[in-house]
Amino acid sequence: xxxxxxxxxxxxxxxxxxxxxxxxxxxxxxxxxxxxxxxxxxxxxxxxxxxxxxxxxxxxxxxxxxxxxxxxxxxxxxxxxxxxxxxxxxxxxxxxxxxxxxxxxxxxxxxxxxxxxxxxxxxxxxxxxxxxxxxxxxxxxxxxxxxxxxxxxxxxxxxxxxxxxxxxxxxxxxxxxxxxxxxxxxxxxxxxxxxxxxxxxxxxxxxxxxxxxxxxxxxxxxxxxxxxxxxxxxxxxxxxxxxxxxxxxxxxxx
Amino acid sequence: xxxxxxxxxxxxxxxxxxxxxxxxxxxxxxxxxxxxxxxxxxxxxxxxxxxxxxxxxxxxxxxxxxxxxxxxxxxxxxxxxxxxxxxxxxxxxxxxxxxxxxxxxxxxxxxxxxxxxxxxxxxxxxxxxxxxxxxxxxxxxxxxxxxxxxxxxxxxxxxxxxxxxxxxxxxxxxxxxxxxxxxxxxxxxxxxxxxxxxxxxxxxxxxxxxxxxxxxxxxxxxxxxxxxxxxxxxxxxxxxxxxxx
Numbered sequence: 001x002x003x004x005x006x007x008x009x010x011x012x013x014x015x016x017x018x019x020x021x022x023x024x025x026x027x028x029x030x031x032x033x034x035x036x037x038x039x040x041x042x043x044x045x046x047x048x049x050x051x052x053x054x055x056x057x058x059x060x061x062x063x064x065x066x067x068x069x070x071x072x073x074x075x076x077x078x079x080x081x082x083x084x085x086x087x088x089x090x091x092x093x094x095x096x097x098x099x100x101x102x103x104x105x106x107x108x109x110x111x112x113x114x115x116x117x118x119x120x121x122x123x124x125x126x127x128x129x130x131x132x133x134x135x136x137x138x139x140x141x142x143x144x145x146x147x148x149x150x151x152x153x154x155x156x157x158x159x160x161x162x163x164x165x166x167x168x169x170x171x172x173x174x175x176x177x178x179x180x181x182x183x184x185x186x187x188x189x190x191x192x193x194x195x196x197x198x199x200x201x202x203x204x205x206x207x208x209x210x211x212x213x214x215x216x217x218x219x220x221x222x223x224x225x226x227x228x229x230x231x232x233x234x235x236x237x238x239x240x241x242x243x244x245x246x247x248x249x250x251x252x253x254x
Numbered sequence: 255x256x257x258x259x260x261x262x263x264x265x266x267x268x269x270x271x272x273x274x275x276x277x278x279x280x281x282x283x284x285x286x287x288x289x290x291x292x293x294x295x296x297x298x299x300x301x302x303x304x305x306x307x308x309x310x311x312x313x314x315x316x317x318x319x320x321x322x323x324x325x326x327x328x329x330x331x332x333x334x335x336x337x338x339x340x341x342x343x344x345x346x347x348x349x350x351x352x353x354x355x356x357x358x359x360x361x362x363x364x365x366x367x368x369x370x371x372x373x374x375x376x377x378x379x380x381x382x383x384x385x386x387x388x389x390x391x392x393x394x395x396x397x398x399x400x401x402x403x404x405x406x407x408x409x410x411x412x413x414x415x416x417x418x419x420x421x422x423x424x425x426x427x428x429x430x431x432x433x434x435x436x437x438x439x440x441x442x443x444x445x446x447x448x449x450x451x452x453x454x455x456x457x458x459x460x461x462x463x464x465x466x467x468x469x470x471x472x473x474x475x476x477x478x479x480x481x482x483x484x485x486x487x488x489x490x491x492x493x494x495x496x497x498x499x
Contacts, residue, residue: 013306095435097428135438136481161304161427166369166442193309194325199455202445212442212481238445238455 015155022046025153033177036170037067043163044069047156050124050147053077054132055088056140056175063092066140066171073145076124079115086115088141090158091129095138098129102149110160125149130164132171135198137213142167168192176220191230200234208246218244260402263287264409277413277433277462278440280471281312284410289314292399294387295367298324299410300333301375301383301433308333308383309434311414316456319365321357324386331358333384336372340381342400343372347392368392373404375411382411382430436474443477450491465490 027034031099040052051073055065063081068074080086082134087098100108103125108116119127126146132139142164144152152160169192191197197219205215219237222244236242266283281299288297298313298320327333331357332343345351345359346369352359362370369389374381385407389395395403413431415426420465440462447458465487466476479487 016305096432133435135435135440135442136478137442157427158304162432164357171448193303193307193328195310195321198438198441199445199448202442202447203449204445205442206446206449 015158016162019046019159019166021078033173034170035067035174036167037069039163039167039170040067040069040142042166043142043160044177046159046163047144047152048146049144051076051145051160052163053143054133054144054171055081055142055143056171057092057138063088063140068176070145072123072147072162073143075122076119076127076145077143079118079122083112083114085112087112087127087129087148088143091131091141092138095131095133097131098127099152100127100129102152103127104149123147126151128160130160132168134168134172134192134216135201135212137201137211137216139168139171139213172216172220176217177224194231194234196238197230197234200237202239204244208244257293263291272450276466276472276474278312278436279466280305280413281410282314282463284406285312285314288385288387288403288406290425292387292403293389293395295390296320296388298386299375299383299407300324300337300386300432301414302337303430303434304427306337308337309437311383311433313436316459320388323365323388325361326358326361327386329357330355332370332372333386336374336384337381340376342374343370344395344400345370346394349392362388366390369395371395371400371403372441373400373407375407375412375414377415377426382415384411432437436477439474439481440477443480447480447491461490462463 019042022045023034023038026038026042029057036054040054043049051068053065053068053073053076055077056065058064063187065074065077065081068077077088080088085099091098101110104120124145124147126149128144130142130144130199132141142160144160200219201212204210204218205212208215208218210218219233220230222242223233228235235239235240236246269342285297285299288294296314299311300308301311302308308324308328309404310321313321313324324333332345336343348359348370353362367388367390369392371387372384373387375385377378377381379439385403387395415429432444440459443462444455444458446461447453448455451461453461462473462480465471466473469476476487476490478484480491483491
């Protein structure tokens with residue numbers, strides 16, 4: 001069976017550290033908290049892209065570019081948002097990565113008759129789109145653009161997944177971070193692996209009659225404002241010790 | 255007697271390994287069989303993501319205090335050692351052998367567990383996760399029982415990654431990510447259902463599983479229906495709805 005040996009598991013852990021370090025270094029150099037744009041810049045450098053962009057789905061259901069490392073990337077993202085077709089549109093609709101090594105192929109030209117020729121004319125030959133997804137929450141998409149046709153290598157693909165993960169966490173943080181106030185204690189993205197965080201998201205969505213995405217942002221914002229860890233806030237919601245209010249004043253009970 | 259029951263479990267497991275079978279429900283069944291057949295008190299299946307973080311895919315109970323024991327092991331513990339080395343990790347008595355994982359051993363003892371085992375989930379030369387077994391009593395598990403546990407872990411690996419269909423690393427990664435994401439989706443739905451029905455998380459999960467089985471649907475599908483408030487899940491989410499047994 002043709003199967004590329006992925007190698008030792010620790011190799012992936014090392015890659016994950018490299019990815020996190022690259023993002024952290026960029027943010028530190030600017031003296032600001034890490035943001036989606038740092039994820040994009042670090043990703044572009046590490047996977048050898050001509051540009052990387054991230055967009056989010058707005059409340060109106062529109063796809064809005066959030067960050068792009070080059071004007072060409074911004075253009076490719078705008079094109080897809082405007083035309084309503086392209087790899088990112090598919091990635092968002094089907095919640096799966098869409099890897100297009102050659103946009104100028106006949107298949108792509110037929111599939112996206114408006115987008116593909118426009119992107120190729122503008123000098124983008126390859127597009128790799130990864131959805132920013134957490135369970136049923138679809139937040140946006142990370143796009144990697146290249147001027148030359150060709151697939152991502154296995155190693156680049158792992159990095160792309162890791163940057164997508166990082167972008168997801170940054171989008172949540174960027175959207176839930178209070179505009180004023182001090183920097184929160186770092187609680188690490190590991191918390192998004194905790195079952196209770198997702199269970200509490202479901203509970204809050206019912207209590208506040210809101211979407212899962214908004215419920216998660218409320219939980220995260222509450223963690224920021226109170227200086228507690230996201231997992232602690234989630235636990236308090238599940239035990240009934242905390243009930244988030246529809247306004248801004250949340251109630252700690254007992 | 256034990257042999258017969260293990261054979262029966264294999265047949266049951268093989269039956270589920272068909273097109274459209276439910277991976278999440280299957281893994282829960284597997285952890286429950288571990289508790290019934292292997293003389294252990296709790297079992298869990300952990301799958302590593304691309305970062306090497308261990309994610310809990312299924313556990314024999316939904317007890318939060320047990321689930322914490324699985325989560326803790328991203329810092330230290332038998333599962334992490336097992337995942338990194340690809341070897342079975344045994345600790346018969348954590349009061350005497352627990353020094354290698356001070357935090358984990360203390361937490362496990364506090365929750366009434368003395369012994370812990372971790373068997374690797376391997377795909378060819380790669381370890382993708384670990385199966386974790388807990389015992390209240392500091393009594394060794396016989397080698398042949400550990401061998402059965404390993405074979406259960408192998409079945410779990412095959413079912414998660416659907417090895418037969420895998421040709422490329424891309425597909426492996428996509429399946430891993432999909433499996434991990436459906437677990438998150440189900441957690442979100444548990445929360446939604448528990449808040450709608452004013453019931454506990456464990457009970458919400460039991461309702462979802464029963465509903466999925468009775469209607470021959472995937473758990474992830476039922477989870478999405480609950481979250482989206484689809485009419486098909488109305489009987490499950492309405493507070494007056496009768497739990498199906």
